[in-house]
Amino acid sequence: MKHFLLLLLFLTAAHARIVEYDLEVAEQSWTPGGKVKAVRALTLNGGIPGPTLRFREGDTARIRVHNRLKGEETSIHWHGLILPNAQDGVPHVTTPPIKPGTTHTFEFPLVHSGTYWYHSHTGLQEQVGIYGSIVIEPKNGEPVRADRDHVVVLSDWTTESPEEVMRTLMRGSDWYALKKGSMQSLIGAAKAGALKEFWERERSRMPAMDVSDVAYDAFLANGKQSITLPGKPGDKVRLRVINAAASTYFYLHSATGPLKIVAADGPAVEPLSVNRLLMGMAETYDVIVTIPPGGQWEVRATAQDGSGHASILLGSGELHSPAEIPRPDNYRMDSHLMAAMDDMDDDDMPGMKMDGDTGMKMDHPKMKMAKAGEPERPLSPYSKLRSRESTAFKASLPRRSMELRLTGDMERYIWSFNGKTMAEDGVIKIKKGEVLRLELINDTMMHHPIHLHGHFFRVLEGQGSRTPLKHTVDVPPMGKRTIEFEANEYGDWLFHCHLLYHMHAGMARVFSYEEQGPDHVPHMGEHAHDPLYFMLDGSLQSHMSEGMLTVMNSRNDFFGSWDVGWGEEDDTEYEIDLGWKRYFNPNFSTVLGWRFTNMEDAENRAFAGVEYRLPYLIGSSLQIDSEGDARIGLSKALQITDRLGVFAGVEYDTNTEWEWTLGADYILTKQFSLITQYHSEHGFGGGFSFRF
Known part of the structure; x- marks a missing residue:
């Protein structure tokens, strides 16, 4: 018997295929074409995206990653795959970073089928090109067959370096809103018939809203703004669609008619037809479309903010495009929330109340309308997805629930769970064998695609035992998702928002198995860093100059500010x-x-104070100094048009008394504006302001 078992083991091993690939990470100048200029990119085997890695369920993958970069580490994470912890590819957390000039070999069994992808987890490298696709064919073939099978990798592309994008977001700049046409202004609100909503938002101290953070230069499918895939009329085409974007949700819609979803995040699901499919970053969907006769048919991936799209063309002849998806109405907050109402019960609406954070009432008439019909801009179809078989966990397993609030601040660009970044509170302990249920409550006005490494979780939307398995879930603005997973692995596993810049700003945790011992401390690497950023803002005018140099991280500013006038005074003050x-x-x-000054009747002194934002976004400040004097100030800025803004400020100091200013600026570029200003001490003048 012993010899028979050994022979069986040998024969099984002999029939297991080892499928090998080599991936070379290198730097080169690259453009997706069109009018988009060539910039520094990181490529895989010379291209963006990297090659599709194809396997069969039961194979063993052996992948050698060669780092050809000069002086820069890299990494590869195998997104959505169940594999040994050391192969997960997150630098320091699970796997050593791949040093320049070295090769790292990954080897792991492929225990499930589906459409997946891979990408760098080092810094912001994912944004500049390190991503590619994985296809694992089922042992017994696809349960829903198609005539053709194509992989489509969606992504977003910017000609700025991602480090500059991050710095722009950290400073709270409005440039990206202006660039993509979503800047809010008083005139814009009037034209939209939304002056009431504009002032209600200001009164509730909410900044202008948008559905995405970054203005991109292009949206790509397989590295191009438009691709043509082979197919003829009558063909059923399986599109394995992967959202590999850094920070863009896409609506997938087709001129061929409804999309038939047959797989979500890898596992097959019962076929489901939808007219429009919202895909969060890192999600994958297999959809089937049938090519109609008489022309070329477009499947379009439209950026959620309406700023552009990528095209997938099927067939040949006259072009047929799908209907345009309406752009979001950023002046009316309820338009951002209505879709969330569509697939939630009243008990699942944690943030819907009138307060200084949301400004929305649950009995708002448009909230009721949203539940009456299908929105034009739907949410992800989780409540309609059904697994092809039971995904229920054993009833005997211990269960535990945990609430995680998705928290953040667009102006300061701090993103977190339960109000703390990964640098502040990075570890969640879990026990092997338990089922952990997570209540993900979104306290922000942005979508967040939340991803768990190394596990599938059930997205609980009322499907019972047929609840679908996913590795990434979209949590809509002011909404809630409930997921649960079995802790059946070992080690440390990253859990994070897959909007790249949110993760980089702190919206991440590590699930750490207690079985590693009471003294085990996860190595969180760069994901727990709180980097410093340098900012320079100011103006140079005919009568004065003012500005500030800041070194900042998530919660601290170390600054030097100046106010210098040479207008009405004989001497420079x-x-x-x-x-x-x-x-x-x-x-x-x-x-x-500490304040240095040469103003009359003033002297150098220390000071301490507070700054508080009042309703209507009025800034207020109170300072007490070491000479016993107090200073109180109020300030307000208001955007009149997309580029023209006005500002005013008044200040009373018990030593130097009243000072006030009134001015306007006109945005020229990301770095420069024209400015004119009257200052009670320095007089009237003009010049330019700068932002670096």
Whole structure:
């Protein structure tokens, strides 16, 4: 018997295929074509995206990753695959980073089928090209057959470096909103018939809304803005669609008619037809379309913010395009929330109340309308997805629930769970064998695609035992998702928002198995860093100059500010502050510093104070200095058109008394604006302002 078992084991091993690939990470100048200029990119085997890695369920993957970069580490994470912890590819957390000039060999069994992908988990490399697709064919063939099978990798592309994108987001710049046509203004609100909503938003201290963070230069399918795939009339075409974008949700829609979903995040599901499919970053869907006769038919991936699209063309002849998806109405907050109402019960609406954070009432008439019919801009179809077989966990397994609130601040660009970044609170302990249920409650006005490494989870939307398995779930604005997974692995596994810049800003955790011992501390690597950013903002005018140089991280500003006038005075007057500001939330900060001045009846002094944001986004400040004087100030800025804004400020100091200013600026470029300003101490003048 012993010899028979050994022979059986040998024969099984002999029939297991080892499928090998080599991936070379290199730097080169690259463009997706069209009018998009060539910039530095990171390629895989010379291209973007990298090659499709094809396997059969039961194979063993052996993949050698060669780092040809100069002075830069890299990594590859195998997104959605169940594999040994050391093969997951997250630098330091599970796998050593791949040093320049070295090769790392990954080897792991492929225990399930489906459409997946791979990407870098080092810094912001994913944005500049390190991503590709994985297809694992089922042992017994696809349950829903098609005549043709194509992989479509969606992505977003910017000609800025991702580091500059991150710095722009950290400074709270409105440039990206202006660039993609979603800047909010007083005139824009009037034209949209939304002046009431505009002032209600300002009164509730909410900044202008948008559905995405970055203005992109192109949206891509397989590295191009438009691709043509082979097919003839009558063909059923399986499109394995992967959203590999850094920060773009896509609506997938087709001129051929409804999309038939047959797989979601890898596992097959019962076929489901939808007219429009919202795909969060890192999600994958297999959809089947049938090519009609008489022309070329477009399947379009439209960016959720309406700023562009990528095209997948099937067939040949006269072009047939799908109907345009309406752009979001950013002036009316309820338009961002209506879709969320469509697939949630009243008990699942945690943030829908009128307060300073949301400004929305549950009995708003448009909230009721949203539940009456299908929105034009639907959410992900989780409530309609059904697994092809039971995914229920054994009833005997212990169960535990945990609430995770998705928290963040677009102005400061801090993103977190339960109000803390990964650097502040990075580890969640779990026990092997338990079922962990997570209540993901989104306290922000943005979508978040949440991904768990190394596990599938059930998305609980009322399907009972046929609940679908996924590795990434979209949590809509002010909405909630409930997921659960069995802790059946070992080691440390990353859990994070897959919007790249949100993860980089702190929206991540590590699930750490307790079986590693009470003294085990996960190595979180760069994901727990809180990097510093340098900012320079100011103006140079005919009568004065003012500005600030800041070194900042998520919650601290170390700054030097100046106010220098040479207009109405015989001598140049100046006031220079050096200090530290501690940021607590969008409405409250504290400040401590030292003031240098040559103003009349004033002298150098230390000061401490608070800054508080009032309704209508009016800034207020109160300072007490070491000479016993107090200073109180109010300030307000208002955008009149997309490019024209006005600002005003008034200040009373018990030593130097009243000072006030009134001005306007006109945005020229990301770095420069024209400015004109009257200052009570320095007079009237103009010049330009700058932002670096």
